[in-house]
Each structure stands twice: as C-alpha cells, then as structure tokens.
Amino acid sequence: MLIIANFTQALGLTGRDIMLKVDNRDDGDTRKAKMVMTLINKVGDKRIREVVSYQKDYGKDTKSIMIFESPGDVKGTGYLSWEYDEQDKEDNRWLYMPALRKIRRISGSSSNDYFMGTDFTYDDMGDRNVDEDEHTLLREEEVEGYKCWVVESIPKEIDEGDYSKKISWVRQDIAMVIKTGYYNEYGLLKTYRAEDIVKIDGIWTAQEKVMINKQEEHQTILEMTEIEFNLALDDNLFRTSTLERGNIRY
Amino acid sequence: MRKLIVVSLLLVVFFISGNGLAQGLEFDGFLESYYSIKLKDDHDFIGERSRLRLNLRNSSENIYMFASLNGVSNRILEGDELEVEIHEAYFEYTQPLWDLKVGRQIYSWGKADGVRITDILSPCDYSEYITRDFDEIRIPVDSVKYRYLFPMADLELVWIPSFTEAVYPEDDDNPWYVERDMDINPTEEVEDELGNSELAGRLSFYLNGVDFSFSTAYLWDDEPAYHKTGVNTYTPEYHRLRFYGLDLSKPVNDFVIRFESAYYQGKYFSADNNCGLLERDYLHSLSGVDWYPGSNWTVTAQLASKHIFDYEDEIKEDQNQTIMTLNLSKDFFRETLELANMIYYEPDEQDGFNRISLDYAVSDNLHFMTGIDYFFGDEGEFANYDDNDSLWVKVKYDF
Numbered sequence: 001m002l003i004i005a006n007f008t009q010a011l012g013l014t015g016r017d018i019m020l021k022v023d024n025r026d027d028g029d030t031r032k033a034k035m036v037m038t039l040i041n042k043v044g045d046k047r048i049r050e051v052v053s054y055q056k057d058y059g060k061d062t063k064s065i066m067i068f069e070s071p072g073d074v075k076g077t078g079y080l081s082w083e084y085d086e087q088d089k090e091d092n093r094w095l096y097m098p099a100l101r102k103i104r105r106i107s108g109s110s111s112n113d114y115f116m117g118t119d120f121t122y123d124d125m126g127d128r129n130v131d132e133d134e135h136t137l138l139r140e141e142e143v144e145g146y147k148c149w150v151v152e153s154i155p156k157e158i159d160e161g162d163y164s165k166k167i168s169w170v171r172q173d174i175a176m177v178i179k180t181g182y183y184n185e186y187g188l189l190k191t192y193r194a195e196d197i198v199k200i201d202g203i204w205t206a207q208e209k210v211m212i213n214k215q216e217e218h219q220t221i222l223e224m225t226e227i228e229f230n231l232a233l234d235d236n237l238f239r240t241s242t243l244e245r246g247n248i249r250y
Numbered sequence: 251m252r253k254l255i256v257v258s259l260l261l262v263v264f265f266i267s268g269n270g271l272a273q274g275l276e277f278d279g280f281l282e283s284y285y286s287i288k289l290k291d292d293h294d295f296i297g298e299r300s301r302l303r304l305n306l307r308n309s310s311e312n313i314y315m316f317a318s319l320n321g322v323s324n325r326i327l328e329g330d331e332l333e334v335e336i337h338e339a340y341f342e343y344t345q346p347l348w349d350l351k352v353g354r355q356i357y358s359w360g361k362a363d364g365v366r367i368t369d370i371l372s373p374c375d376y377s378e379y380i381t382r383d384f385d386e387i388r389i390p391v392d393s394v395k396y397r398y399l400f401p402m403a404d405l406e407l408v409w410i411p412s413f414t415e416a417v418y419p420e421d422d423d424n425p426w427y428v429e430r431d432m433d434i435n436p437t438e439e440v441e442d443e444l445g446n447s448e449l450a451g452r453l454s455f456y457l458n459g460v461d462f463s464f465s466t467a468y469l470w471d472d473e474p475a476y477h478k479t480g481v482n483t484y485t486p487e488y489h490r491l492r493f494y495g496l497d498l499s500k501p502v503n504d505f506v507i508r509f510e511s512a513y514y515q516g517k518y519f520s521a522d523n524n525c526g527l528l529e530r531d532y533l534h535s536l537s538g539v540d541w542y543p544g545s546n547w548t549v550t551a552q553l554a555s556k557h558i559f560d561y562e563d564e565i566k567e568d569q570n571q572t573i574m575t576l577n578l579s580k581d582f583f584r585e586t587l588e589l590a591n592m593i594y595y596e597p598d599e600q601d602g603f604n605r606i607s608l609d610y611a612v613s614d615n616l617h618f619m620t621g622i623d624y625f626f627g628d629e630g631e632f633a634n635y636d637d638n639d640s641l642w643v644k645v646k647y648d649f
Contacts, residue, residue, distance in 0.1 A: 039584060047586075047614050071614035072278055072648025082458070090501065092458055100384050101358035105461050105499040105506050107542040114546075117585035218584060236346055240456045241397065241404050245314070245344060 015135030015151045019168075021175040023130050028203050028229030031055040035224055037118055042217035049074065049116060056233050060085035062127055063238035074116070078243035083126050091126070096243035103240045112162060119190060119211040119220040132156060138167070143179060147172045163189065171197075174204045188214050201229040279304040279318075279649060286381075286642035288425075289622070296425050296640050297378060299324040301386075303337070314342040327377055327424055338390045351395040356388045357408070359452060359465060361497040361508040362536045364575060364594070365554045368465050368495035368512045371408065371450055373416040373472040379426045379635060380603070381623055381642075389414055403455045408467075410448035413440040413488070416472035428634045431482075437474055438487040446470075462498040465512075467491075475518035478526030489518050489529075504542050508552075511535040521564045528565055532558045546581035572597055586611040594632065601627020603635075619644040 037049040049071065055064040061084050068077040076098035083091045093106045115125050133153040141148050148169040155162050169179040180192040190213040194206035209222040236242070279302065286297030302321040309315065317339040323332050340353030357371035364380075372388045380387065393410040415437075419427035440446050450467035474486035495512035514532050521528040538552035552575040561569040574597065579590035588609040595602035607621030620643045627633035 041584070047584075047611075072280060073611070073614065073617060073646075075278060075648075090459065090503075092501075094456070101356050101388075103456075105501055107501050107504050107506055107540070113542075113544055114584065117581075234346055236399055239399065239404075240454075240461075241349075241399055245342070245349065 013137065013149075015137040015153070016130065018137060018149045018151050018170055018175075019130050019133075019135045019153065022168075022170055022177055023127075025175045026203055027205070028201070029057050030229065030231055030233045032226070032228045032231055032233070033224045034226045035222055037116075038221040038223070039118055040219050040221070047071075047117070049118075054233055054237060056235070056238060065238055065242060067243075068116075080238065080240060080243055081126070082238070085127070085129050087129050087132060093122075094240055094243065096240075101244075103243055112159075118222075119213045119218060120222070124192075124211070133166075140172075141169065143169050143171075146178070148178065176204055176206070178206075184215075186215060190214055200227050203229045205229075274308065276307045277305060278307075280646055281649070282644060282646040284642065284644045286623075286640045288637070289639040289641060290637055294425075295326065296638055297381070297642060298326050312344050314344065316340055316342070346399075348396065348398045351397075352393075354390045354392050355395065356390045357393075357395075358388070359463075359497075360495070361461075361499045361510050362538065362554070363550060363552065363577065364592075365536055365552060365573065367510040367534050367536050367554070368493065368497060370472065370493075371410070371448075371467065371469070373414050375417040377417055377419055377424065377426065379638075381605075381640075389417070402457065403453055406450075406452045406454070408448075408450040408452075410450075410469070411444070412442045413446060413448065413470045415440075415474075415488070425638060426635065432476075433480065433483040434476070435479065435483060435485040438485060440470055440488050460498065460500045462496065465493075465495040465497075467493055471517065475527050476520060478524065484526060489516065491516050504544070506540040506542075508538040508540070509536070510538075519558065520566045521562070522566065523564050528562060530558050530560055530565070532556060546585070548577075548579045550577040551575070568598060570598075596627070596630050596632065599627060599630025599633065601625075601630035601633040603632045615648045617644075617646045617648075619646070 032054050033052075035051045035053055037051065039047040039049070050069040051066050052069060053064065053066045055062055061082070063082050064080070066079045068074045076096075078096035080094045080096075081091060095104045095106050096102070097104060112121050112123060114120065115122050133155050136152045138150045138152050141150050148171055151168050151170060153166045153168065154164070158164065163182045163184055165183045167181045167183075168177045170176065171178050174197075176194065176197065178194045178197070182189045182192070190211055193210045194208075195210060196207040197204060198207060199205075205224070205227060207224050207227070209224075210219065211222075212219040281300070281302050283300045284297055285295065288294050288296050300323045304319045306317045306319075307315065318337040319334065320337045321332060321334050323330070336354060338354050338356060340351050340355045342349060342351045358369060359371060360366075360368040362369065372391055374387045375382070375389055376387070391410050391414045392412060393408055396407045398405045421427055422429065448467065448469035450465070450469065452463055452465040454463035455461065469491055470488050471491040474488050476484040476486050479485045492515040493512045495510070497510035498508065500507045512534050514534065516529060517532055518527045518529050520526060534554070534556050536552055536554040538550065541549040543549070554573045554575075556571040558565065558567065558569050574595045575593065576595075577590065577592045579588055581588050590607050590609070592605045592607075593602060602625070604624045604626070605621055607619060609617060609619045611617055620641075623638070623640050623642065625632050625635040625639055627636070
C-alpha cells in the first residue's frame with residue numbers, strides 16, 4: 001500500500017487529475033444499448049422499464065435519445081437530450097408523450113429530479129463537467145482485487161437538491177468509477193456500484209449498474225444488453241422528428 | 251358488417267406482412283372501464299363505458315405499419331351496443347431526410363395544452379364534452395403527411411382528401427347535450443370530392459434554447475355554421491377556413507415559456523340578423539408557462555384570448571374572450587402516484603371547469619384513477635354543464 005501511495009504521489013496526481021482521467025476515458029464516440037431498469041421498493045416490489053438508448057459525442061458534448069419499450073403505460077415515451085459540457089450552457093431536453101402525440105420542451109435545469117421514478121437523477125444519467133466540483137484525493141484502496149483511487153467531490157455551488165458531496169472509487173487500471181457514495185445534508189443518501197465490467201468493442205463498460213437509495217430504501221438495477229460502440233449513427237437520429245417516428249431507425 | 255370486414259382485412263394484411271417484414275408483428279393495447287356519477291340531483295350515472303384498444307405494429311428498416319382498433323361499449327350514449335372501429339391505421343415509409351405517412355392518423359400541432367389554437371387538423375369528439383382523455387377526444391383523419399428534414403428545420407405537408415366532422419351530442423338522451431332554442435334541419439354535408447380536400451403545412455425549428463414553428467392550413471371549419479332558413483329554423487352548414495399560425499417554446503431556468511397564435515380568415519359567427527351569421531376574421535392567441543420547481547412538481551399556467559376583427563354588436567359572441575388554465579401536478583412514491591388539479595376559467599363569464607384527479611399505478615400494467623369534475627358559473631360555456639358535476643373512477647390495464 002505504501003509503494004502504491006508513493007507511486008501516486010510521485011506521479012503528482014490530484015483529485016482533479018483523476019476525475020479528468022475518468023472524464024476522458026474512452027467510452028466510444030457513439031453508443032447504443034438496450035437497458036432494463038428494475039426498480040425495487042423497500043418491500044421488494046419490482047417495476048421494470050425497458051429502454052433503447054443511442055448516444056453520440058460531439059467533442060465534449062453529447063446528444064442522446066431514449067425510447068421506452070415497456071411497460072405499456074410508458075411505451076413509446078421518448079426522451080431526447082443535447083447535453084453541453086460548458087457549465088453556463090443549459091442542456092436542451094424534449095419529452096415525447098405518445099398519448100398526447102406531442103413533443104414537449106422540458107426545462108434543462110431540473111437535473112436533480114429522479115429519472116422516470118428510478119434512483120438515477122437526470123444529472124446522474126448525464127455527464128457532469130469536472131470543474132463543477134472540487135475534487136480531493138483521499139486515499140488509495142483495493143476493491144474486489146482492483147487498486148482504486150478514492151476521490152471526494154464537493155460541488156462548488158450547491159443548489160437545492162444537489163448532493164453535498166460524493167465519494168468515488170476509481171479503478172486505476174481503466175479509470176472507471178466502480179463505486180460512489182452520494183451524500184446530502186442527512187448523511188449518506190445513496191450508493192452506486194458498477195458491476196459486470198467487461199471489454200466490448202475495445203471499450204471497458206459496466207453491463208450492470210446498481211443505485212441503492214439508503215434513505216428511501218429503494219434501489220434501481222440498470223442492466224445493459226446489446227451494447228455497441230462506435231457504430232455509425234446519423235446526426236438526424238438526434239432530432240425531435242425521431243421521437244415521433246414509429247420506430248427508431250438509423 | 252362493413253366495419254367488421256374492414257377490420258378483418260386489416261388484421262389479415264398485418265399477419266401476412268408479419269412474415270415479410272424484419273421486425274415481425276407486435277401487438278399491445280389496453281382495457282379500461284370508466285364510471286361516473288352525478289354529484290347533484292339524482293346521482294345517476296353520467297358516464298359508463300369500457301374500451302378495449304388493440305395496437306398492431308409491424309416494421310422493417312424503412313417501413314412501419316401501425317393500426318389501432320377500438321372495441322367500445324358506452325352504456326350512456328349507445329346502450330348495450332358494442333362498437334368496433336379502426337382508430338388509426340397508417341403506413342410509414344422513412345428515409346434519412348424525409349418520411350411519408352399515409353392513412354388514418356392523429357395530428358397534434360402547437361404548443362398549447364387543452365386549448366386548440368393551431369391544433370385543428372384532427373377534429374374532436376365532444377360527445378362527453380372535454381371529460382374524456384385526449385386519446386378519445388381526438389378523431390384521426392385519413393390523410394397523407396410528407397415531412398422533409400432540413401438541417402435546422404422540419405417541413406411538414408399534409409393532405410386530407412375528405413373532410414371529417416367534429417362530433418357533438420345529438421339529443422337530450424346525452425347528458426352533455428345543450429338545448430338550442432331553435433328548429434334544426436339536417437346538416438349540409440361536405441361532398442367527398444377532390445376540390446373539398448384540406449391542405450396544411452408547417453415549418454418547425456427545434457434549436458438550441460428555443461423551438462418555434464410557422465403553420466398554415468386551408469380546411470373546413472369542424473364546427474358548422476347555423477344558417478337561418480326559417481323563422482326559427484336553422485340549417486347547419488360547413489364553411490372553409492384558413493389560418494396562419496406560429497408557436498414558440500423556450501426554456502428559461504426552471505421554466506418553459508410557450509406562445510402560440512393563429513390568424514383565422516373566413517369564420518362564420520352566429521349573429522342576430524336575417525341570415526343568422528356574419529363572416530369575420532379573428533385572432534386566437536395563447537401564452538403559457540411551465541414551471542418545474544423540482545421534487546416532481548409541475549405547474550402549468552396559460553392565458554388564451556380571442557379577438558374578432560370588424561366586430562358588430564349583432565354577433566352573439568363577445569369581441570374579446572379570454573380563458574385561463576392552471577394545471578398543478580405532483581408525483582409521489584417514485585411516480586406511482588400522481589395528484590393533479592386542472593382548472594379552466596373564463597374571467598369574463600366567471601365560469602369554469604375544475605378536475606381534481608388521482609392516478610395510482612397499482613403495478614406497471616394496472617392503473618387506478620379517480621377524480622371529481624366540477625363545473626361552476628351562471629353564464630358561459632362551462633356553466634351549461636353545471637348539473638354534470640361528477641365523481642368518476644377509471645381502471646386501466648395495459649398489455
């Protein structure tokens with residue numbers, strides 16, 4: 001452990017450096033996946049959502065589209081977002097409600113609300129600019145046989161509903177966050193774990209993501225299947241017109 | 251019988267094409283039952299209907315076929331009769347920069363909620379006034395829609411070859427029927443010919459920080475004009491209408507600002523004169539704001555106004571009319587429970603409609619809904635339904 005600590009010190013890595021490594025980690029220029037979201041409440045009741053998702057990076061910005069395939073009451077609901085890395089630039093978000101046949105522009109700033117009843121907020125689902133937080137390397141630790149950096153991240157500006165801090169375990173070999181603790185004013189709010197980490201198309205990815213809300217005794221398991229990276233995705237896929245089409249076609 | 255044949259043919263087409271198209275045939279739908287009792291007077295049932303919806307889908311890379319069938323039993327309006335009908339049925343062909351949708355389909359234009367400014371391509375079924383869901387109120391129209399995707403905008407062109415009328419309560423067996431103090435002849439129908447087609451176009455921009463669109467249409471007014479053809483006798487007749495519209499939606503922090511306006515040409519207004527009508531142009535506009543303050547709250551407020559140009563006192567409607575809407579909703583327990591309060595209010599007449607509702611997701615597939623519909627006021631459109639305050643329940647199973 002001493003040798004590892006000295007090696008990291010010798011590299012001069014700061015908390016920010018490590019989170020930049022995470023942010024710059026190769027996750028493909030495009031991504032496609034089918035997601036099964038299992039929502040479990042404190043008595044063990046399960047609700048399941050199936051979603052197909054496409055993402056494309058434009059430099060540091062990302063456009064993504066998600067269409068719900070089940071259950072029946074949300075089938076066809078579509079969510080389109082254009083997320084910007086620039087802190088002062090508001091994200092663009094649209095929601096398609098099939099029952100109303102309408103595309104609705106939604107506020108890009110309500111990022112602390114939970115996404116479709118899951119334990120992931122809109123912010124969790126997206127990408128946060130590294131410099132929105134102050135990062136501090138706390139220590140190094142071994143998790144499930146992998147050497148990890150443990151980094152504390154505190155928002156530079158805290159809005160209502162924001163986390164007061166996050167503590168992330170970053171696997172050193174692949175610069176991936178494999179565990180996170182989210183804290184609010186009452187203490188530990190929820191924990192995140194990345195599981196079933198494999199290499200697909202040359203890119204490390206977690207096929208299962210688990211978010212456990214300690215305070216509300218609720219958890220969400222996100223299982224990813226049919227994952228593809230760097231496939232050719234037309235820019236026109238990330239337009240509102242796609243939300244109205246019967247099937248996502250590309 | 252004819253309907254049954256058409257529905258059967260549709261199912262056969264889907265099953266045959268199911269083998270030819272890559273995705274294969276998929277189906278889903280729902281079964282729902284709705285009951286509503288009056289809060290006043292005799293506490294009779296005012297709504298008693300069940301609906302089975304079956305959606306069929308089939309697709310390949312560039313082709314998408316969709317059909318939805320309704321089986322409806324409405325005891326209040328139709329007795330014990332079960333009606334089977336095609337709700338929507340269309341074929342969609344897609345290319346990267348354009349798509350074509352042919353068949354029976356629903357249109358929903360504009361940025362307004364519950365107020366139709368430019369959103370008039372699909373007529374409405376007002377058999378039970380506005381108490382039904384949007385999905386039930388909108389009448390799909392047989393049409394062709396072509397859409398071209400420019401880099402920054404979508405251009406939509408619509409051709410509706412034959413006119414579809416709005417549906418209104420026909421007699422006082424329907425608790426939503428409003429008595430007219432006049433004798434009414436059968437409606438002069440619009441002939442089914444090419445020259446009576448409806449045309450519409452819309453250019454929409456969905457950009458960084460703002461959405462807006464321009465629209466226009468040459469169509470038939472869904473609402474017939476009542477021509478005075480006798481001392482107290484009127485003949486309803488449909489007339490052409492043209493509109494030029496624009497709408498806009500812009501997010502600002504926790505808010506989304508919406509605006510919509512349409513200039514209508516050729517509207518026939520009821521009037522106290524020899525022919526019972528005056529043709530005038532009018533402007534219909536709406537401003538709205540959506541507020542997402544967090545914690546799963548949504549607050550939507552709208553103010554709509556109508557102004558008749560070259561007004562004359564013999565026109566029965568007021569020159570300027572205003573309606574306000576307010577919708578509050580909050581989700582609880584991870585969006586398994588939604589409480590909502592929707593209000594329509596006409597400040598000039600001081601009448602309105604208020605719906606308080608609860609929607610509980612018993613499971614992913616089963617929803618239980620209940621609410622109260624309350625009409626208030628002594629004058630105005632909503633005041634007509636003052637006796638129809640009701641308590642309702644609905645159960646919906648999705649499959």
